[in-house]
Structure formats: structure tokens, C-alpha cells
Amino acid sequence: MAKKPGSREDAIPAIAEVFREYGYEGASLALIGARTGLGKGSLYHAFPGGKAEMAEAVLDAIGGWFEARIYAPLRDDPDPGAAIRLMLSETDAYFRSGRRVCLVGAFALTEGRDGFADRIGGYFRDWREALAQALIRAGRPAAEAESLAEDAVLAIQGGLVLARALDDPALFGRMLARLEERLVPV
Amino acid sequence: MAKKPGSREDAIPAIAEVFREYGYEGASLALIGARTGLGKGSLYHAFPGGKAEMAEAVLDAIGGWFEARIYAPLRDDPDPGAAIRLMLSETDAYFRSGRRVCLVGAFALTEGRDGFADRIGGYFRDWREALAQALIRAGRPAAEAESLAEDAVLAIQGGLVLARALDDPALFGRMLARLEERLVPV
């Protein structure tokens, strides 16, 4: 029989970081190999589809993380206000207070309509819809909730762009604070 | 003496479009040559610094366009409300109602701290400051104007990310409409 060391699962976060820093094109197999400590043999054994499969695995892992930690509470938490505040703090933590870039957003901007489009679209669609649902449960009219949810998701992405462009991570925290005022007014 | 055909200036918009579509890494000289109709000889004659100089020229051209069409009116127009509305309509036109991506934002996300960082930072800094100034001239308290300006610039970037990710250009128009309500309330 076989041995199943988690080499694939272990490698994914490291690969994600390489994609985050260099983009899809810029992330060479040499770089990925160095960062994961895996040779080409191992890499292609774990990801037979090569670089594209690595990117898919990374996107899936990110989607899973957000689903479990952010979207599910937004949909299910009996206290929608608490779920929204949790979203804001988890978002702050995930993006290292603006010091980390959103790989999904970066892929959205630079990658052509490869096989990634559905995963990229799903990530943002799920986020927007889960947040809108929480806002509705918090008593907002549906139309307002949907606008607000769209504004929030978009602001987070824009905040990451600006924080990086201006080399000013604190900008991200300022943006989250203003977002909290709009989403869960006291 | 020499002949000075505008081959450099003529090429810049085409090069910009290639960078926009493929990113810096993805934009190969072969692609740029095909799109501009220029051979390597002409390309390297016009841009002795190669790809990096092309990117700098493109960023400078974009910066110049925004300065002339958007930032200057925000600073100088005697009617700040009109300047802000002009900013929104020019922005909508420039980004083709969400169908075009912001090259500066894309570079900010993917490019390491190359020689582009100052141009990228300057683009967003100038925008934020010019808009804040217009808001102050429109009667807003300074602190509120600065927050609002930051939110606006960031929302535009986020709107472009989301419009592209969801393949929904109309999202960009919705975002601009909401932005107008916040920036120039009736």
C-alpha cells in the first residue's frame, strides 16, 4: 500500500505565499521548489497538473478557509452583528493588517480567463452573499443590505491595493474601522 | 540631423494595453512587438532601457493623464462639487465602465518593490490628496474629507477588482453611483 505524508497539504501554504509575492507568471517552479523545499519530482508527483494545479489547490484552500471562518458564521451565527464583527477581525488577521495581499484579487486582475475564473468569482460571490444575508438578518432592507455588502467586499480589496501601493499597512485598519461604522452602527 | 517620428509616443498606449492584459511578467516582448507593430530594433531604439523603461513610460503617461484630467480640476476648479462629479464621470470613461483594469493597481499588487514603487505610490497619493482638497473646499471638515477621499480612491480600485473577478462590469457603475451619494450629497 501507500504512504500518505501530507506533502501536498504541507506545500500549499508555501506555494500560496510564492504566488502572492510574485503573481502566477512570476512564480517559477524554481522559486516554488526552493520555498517548499520540494524538488521537481515531488512537486509534480503531488500536483500532476503542474503549476496550474498548484494554483487551483491554493485557491481551493483559500476558499475553504474563508468559508469556514467567515462565510459560515455570517450565514449561521444567531447574532449577525457578532458575525460581522468577527468577519472584520478575521479579515484583519488574515491579511496581516494590510501587510499581506489578496491572492484572489491579484489573480482576478492579472490572470486571463483561465480555469481560475470560476474559483475567483465564487470567492467574491460567496463573500458578498453571506454578508448580505447577515445584514438582512440584522434588520436591514434587502436592497440596502446588498449594496452595503458589495461596498464592503470591494472596500476590503481596494484597501489591500492601496495599502500596498502606498506602502502604508495602517490604511487597511482605518478602512476596516470605517467599514464597521457602516455595517454595524451602534 | 535626425527624424523624430512619434514612434515612442505612439507605441505607449499599445504597450499599456498589453501590460494591462497580461501584467508585467506576462507581457513578453514578442507580444508587445506584435501589438505595436514594432520590431525589436525599433522597440529598443525607442526604449533603450527595455521592458522596464516601457513600463515607466506607460506609468508616466497614465499619471500625466490623471493629473491633467482629474487631479488638476479637483484642486483648481472653483466649483469643487463639479470637479468631483467630473472625476466620477472621467473615471467611468477611463475604465470603460468597469471593463478595463487599472494598470497601476495591478502593478501595485504584483510587482515587487522595483523602480515602480514611487510612481505607483505617487499616483494614488496625488489622487487622494486632490480629492481631499476638493472636499475641504466643498465645506467638509479636514478629517472627514481625508477619510472620505481615502474611501473613494480605495473603492474605485476595489470596484475594478470585483467587476473583473465577477465578470460584472455593471458593478463598477453601481459603486460609482453610491460614491457620488457619499461625496456630493444633494
Add this chain to the structure above:
DNA sequence: TCTTGTTTGTACCGATCGGTACAGAACCTC
């Protein structure tokens, strides 16, 4: 027309790209 400088296409460079082939190491089950 001759001269002088600029603008181009083409061929070429070494490096690196993503990906494949494959033999041997490591491992698990009898």
C-alpha cells in the same frame, strides 16, 4: 549625389521557463 546620422529587421545570445523521463531511495505490507 554624396555624406551623415537615424531607424529598422534579422539573427543570435545565454538564461530560464514549464514539463518529462527515469532510476534509485524510502516506505509499507506480507
Add this chain to the structure above:
DNA sequence: GAGGTTCTGTACCGATCGGTACAAACAAGA
């Protein structure tokens, strides 16, 4: 141990990368 499977390091592949060299084509002034 033996046998079978999974891993992994290394060598290699053709293609393409950004960039250079250079000579023919061109334009402009004399």
C-alpha cells in the same frame, strides 16, 4: 527479509524569455 508502491533527485527537453549586435534601409542637408 522480499515484493510492490510511492516518492524524489537529477538530467534533460524544446520553447521562449529579455537583451544585444549589426548591417541594410532610410531620411535630410550639403
